[in-house]
Amino acid sequence: MATIWLDLVEVSSGEFGTRYSALLAGDLSPPPGSEFRIDWGDTGLPDDGGDDIFLGYRIEGIGVVQDYRGSTFAYPADVRVAATDSTIWFDAAVPGPLRLAGVPEAGGNTVHMGDGDDTVALDDTSTVYGGGGDDTMFTVDEAYGGDGNDRFRGAEQAYGGDGDDQFLGMSPGDVYGGAGFDEIVGGDRLNITLGRLEGVERINTYVELTLTSAATSFGPFSIDAYFEGVELLFDARTRVPELLFSDADLDILGPDAFKVPGYDDLRLLFGDGDNFFRGQDRVGGVERLTVEGGRNVDTMRGGAADETFVGNLGDDDLHGGGGDDDLQGRDGDDLLRGGQGEDRILGGIGADLIRGNRQVDALGGEGGNDLIYGGLGSDRLYGGADDDVAHGERGRDAIEGGEGADSLFGGRGSDSISGEGGDDLIRGDAHRDEITGGAGADSISGGAGRDTIQGDGDDDVLRGARGTDTIDGGAGDDAVHGGANDDLLFGGAGTNDLYGGRGEDVIHLEVGENTARGGEHADLFIVEMGAGADTILDFEVDLDRIQVLSGATSFEQLDITLRGDRTYVTYGLATDVVALVGVAPGDLDASDFLFGPA
Numbered sequence: 001m002a003t004i005w006l007d008l009v010e011v012s013s014g015e016f017g018t019r020y021s022a023l024l025a026g027d028l029s030p031p032p033g034s035e036f037r038i039d040w041g042d043t044g045l046p047d048d049g050g051d052d053i054f055l056g057y058r059i060e061g062i063g064v065v066q067d068y069r070g071s072t073f074a075y076p077a078d079v080r081v082a083a084t085d086s087t088i089w090f091d092a093a094v095p096g097p098l099r100l101a102g103v104p105e106a107g108g109n110t111v112h113m114g115d116g117d118d119t120v121a122l123d124d125t126s127t128v129y130g131g132g133g134d135d136t137m138f139t140v141d142e143a144y145g146g147d148g149n150d151r152f153r154g155a156e157q158a159y160g161g162d163g164d165d166q167f168l169g170m171s172p173g174d175v176y177g178g179a180g181f182d183e184i185v186g187g188d189r190l191n192i193t194l195g196r197l198e199g200v201e202r203i204n205t206y207v208e209l210t211l212t213s214a215a216t217s218f219g220p221f222s223i224d225a226y227f228e229g230v231e232l233l234f235d236a237r238t239r240v241p242e243l244l245f246s247d248a249d250l251d252i253l254g255p256d257a258f259k260v261p262g263y264d265d266l267r268l269l270f271g272d273g274d275n276f277f278r279g280q281d282r283v284g285g286v287e288r289l290t291v292e293g294g295r296n297v298d299t300m301r302g303g304a305a306d307e308t309f310v311g312n313l314g315d316d317d318l319h320g321g322g323g324d325d326d327l328q329g330r331d332g333d334d335l336l337r338g339g340q341g342e343d344r345i346l347g348g349i350g351a352d353l354i355r356g357n358r359q360v361d362a363l364g365g366e367g368g369n370d371l372i373y374g375g376l377g378s379d380r381l382y383g384g385a386d387d388d389v390a391h392g393e394r395g396r397d398a399i400e401g402g403e404g405a406d407s408l409f410g411g412r413g414s415d416s417i418s419g420e421g422g423d424d425l426i427r428g429d430a431h432r433d434e435i436t437g438g439a440g441a442d443s444i445s446g447g448a449g450r451d452t453i454q455g456d457g458d459d460d461v462l463r464g465a466r467g468t469d470t471i472d473g474g475a476g477d478d479a480v481h482g483g484a485n486d487d488l489l490f491g492g493a494g495t496n497d498l499y500g501g502r503g504e505d506v507i508h509l510e511v512g513e514n515t516a517r518g519g520e521h522a523d524l525f526i527v528e529m530g531a532g533a534d535t536i537l538d539f540e541v542d543l544d545r546i547q548v549l550s551g552a553t554s555f556e557q558l559d560i561t562l563r564g565d566r567t568y569v570t571y572g573l574a575t576d577v578v579a580l581v582g583v584a585p586g587d588l589d590a591s592d593f594l595f596g597p598a
Contacts, residue, residue, distance in 0.1 A: 064086050088112070275293060311332060320345075387407075408426045412429065446463065471490065538582075
């Protein structure tokens with residue numbers, strides 16, 4: 001074995017004893033198996049009363065090749081590089097883990113590490129190849145990890161290679177993760193100005209991440225970070241900056257703000273994994289952040305900013321935050337919940353569960369059998385296609401069922417409810433409601449409060465319940481029930497059944513053949529001679545009245561006859577009549593009738 005003796009070139013005393021180093025200078029390419037030893041001279045190590053610490057070796061040279069492959073070092077410890085523009089080789093024969101450090105005056109070197117677990121801390125103009133082993137590289141210009149699980153800090157360009165690599169709290173220009181699960185990790189603040197980011201599976205920092213990049217290619221990816229200055233991909237039509245992720249699972253957790261200089265919008269496009277996003281904890285950054293899911297189950301939680309969440313395919317869970325959010329489930333059976341702002345929520349295709357919150361929300365089920373809750377605030381709820389269930393809950397809500405057999409409930413507050421198409425079940429619940437059944441055979445109850453109910457087309461069942469209600473059957477054969485209090489009832493066209501219930505009711509017997517009961521108290525039946533054949537089942541003489549709007553103008557012009565158990569009231573040659581059940585002709589006089597408009 002060739003032995004190369006080196007002069008002792010540095011002795012220094014410190015708190016823990018004496019430190020020493022030896023000089024390796026010039027173009028050194030020792031024979032394979034050479035051993036480097038220190039020539040201590042005749043006196044040996046000085047005795048200073050403390051523990052002696054051997055610092056290691058100092059490598060010097062300018063533009064030379066220093067090759068230590070196959071060599072061994074006596075007293076192995078740190079190696080300090082003071083060379084400039086040189087190439088330095090190590091390999092597994094170097095006792096490890098090797099700690100390689102630079103000095104301020106060095107730079108421009110290319111260092112090839114061995115297969116051990118090495119630590120390299122050089123200047124920011126050097127290039128280091130880690131080789132095998134789990135290497136740690138600090139403040140170099142270009143770092144190549146090679147095999148092993150490597151760690152990088154402060155590299156301008158970092159190439160992870162094989163293994164699970166970490167890029168620690170640095171500001172690289174390019175990061176190439178390579179094979180394995182690679183991660184960019186910061187502490188309280190991580191500033192990354194990127195020319196290109198590829199093959200990185202996670203970015204993780206506690207407080208702030210500043211990220212600027214012209215091009216990206218992500219694998220499975222998660223972010224716990226603050227974004228500022230994101231300049232990534234752009235939509236060719238809208239020029240909206242986009243951050244596009246791959247098909248694997250993605251987590252984005254709690255960034256404080258997203259910022260894009262010169263742009264108000266930013267889009268994050270998930271791949272086809274099961275993805276999770278949690279928005280900003282404070283307002284800041286872009287005015288509108290859009291997050292779009294992929295094919296599988298996406299979970300999104302809003303922060304304080306205004307956000308747009310799009311679930312796309314899969315059964316997604318979207319939850320707004322403190323801003324005015326736009327939630328779109330698209331395909332799949334989605335769970336959509338508003339936050340503290342004024343949100344717009346659309347379920348899309350699928351059986352969705354939609355919940356508003358405290359503010360004024362717009363909630364739409366669109367396709368599928370949806371369940372919608374308005375929450376607090378004056379909300380707009382729209383069921384869309386298929387059979388939906390919508391609850392306005394509190395506030396002045398506007399509820400539209402859309403197509404399908406819908407169940408609509410106003411809740412507490414003065415609501416506007418429209419069933420639109422389909423056979424709908426509608427309940428106004430508390431307060432003063434305006435309800436329209438729309439097309440289809442609807443069942444409507446106004447609930448408590450002074451309600452206005454319109455049946456519209458088809459055969460409807462309309463109930464006023466409590467409160468002074470106005471109810472119009474519209475077209476079709478309708479059942480109209482006033483309920484308690486003084487109600488105003490219109491049968492509309494068709495063969496209708498009208499019942500006033502308790503209270504002093506006004507019942508209009510219009511076009512068609514109507515059957516009416518006034519119920520308790522003094523009721524007024526309004527008829528038009530020639531408009532149809534109507535029957536009053538419970539007319540009470542000296543209590544109820546009949547008002548004739550057209551045709552006869554006085555009691556003497558009426559023809560009153562008894563046929564069986566019914567008294568028929570007609571005018572002239574008109575074939576249309578009013579039939580009174582259980583009333584004798586002689587019991588009627590002029591006091592039971594009114595003529596002309598009210």
